[in-house]
Amino acid sequence: MTSPRALTPLDRLLVEAQRALGTTLGVARAERPNPAGRLRDPALDAEDVRHAAGLMRVNHTGEVCAQALYVGQAAVARDDATRAQLLAAAQEETDHLAWCADRLRELDSRPSLLNPLWYAGSYAIGVAAGLRGDGWNLGFVVETERQVEAHLDEHLASLPAGDARSRAILGTMKVDEARHADHAVAAGARLLPRPVAAAMAMASKVMKTVAYRI
Numbered sequence: 001m002t003s004p005r006a007l008t009p010l011d012r013l014l015v016e017a018q019r020a021l022g023t024t025l026g027v028a029r030a031e032r033p034n035p036a037g038r039l040r041d042p043a044l045d046a047e048d049v050r051h052a053a054g055l056m057r058v059n060h061t062g063e064v065c066a067q068a069l070y071v072g073q074a075a076v077a078r079d080d081a082t083r084a085q086l087l088a089a090a091q092e093e094t095d096h097l098a099w100c101a102d103r104l105r106e107l108d109s110r111p112s113l114l115n116p117l118w119y120a121g122s123y124a125i126g127v128a129a130g131l132r133g134d135g136w137n138l139g140f141v142v143e144t145e146r147q148v149e150a151h152l153d154e155h156l157a158s159l160p161a162g163d164a165r166s167r168a169i170l171g172t173m174k175v176d177e178a179r180h181a182d183h184a185v186a187a188g189a190r191l192l193p194r195p196v197a198a199a200m201a202m203a204s205k206v207m208k209t210v211a212y213r214i
């Protein structure tokens, strides 16, 4: 039996590129069943469908960003346990990504055309955070998940009243994101400086505004 060959930098680059393509092109496959299950597809008027699709496109892009952030952080994490936790978090976000993509299809819409750009930007932010050390890495996870949780509350309030399927997906995502944050706190996350958290909130506001439309 031959022993596995260590990954060269080119191998790693190709693995990362393949992961980026899989994430941004929306071919993610969920491991858990879609929370919308057999809920009846509601009768939504054209304006409701347009708005729900805009919101679900934002959520899909948010999951693309979360994956890129965690994979970028994992690429430079110093501690193996931290790296494993970051990659596990990225894996769990794959369910969210797949569910949002499913709902976009049901609404006869599509993911953001700018997802490759959002992925690249988030990956760069993840690497920058990771280079500052593992406490920061986990702090980023906590801040990201808390901001996503608050944002999901806004979307749950903003979804058309009849859109039970999107609501079921976002409700499950919210529970998952809270758990991701709690795990990172338990693993020793440090609190990020307030300007960093504010910059993250600003960046996600830009993403949300653009991804709703494009």
Ligand SMILES: [Fe+2]
Residues within 6 Å of the ligand: 063, 066, 092, 093, 096, 173, 177
């Ligand atoms: Fe998520």
Ligand SMILES: [Fe+2]
Residues within 6 Å of the ligand: 066, 089, 093, 145, 176, 177, 180
């Ligand atoms: Fe999460």
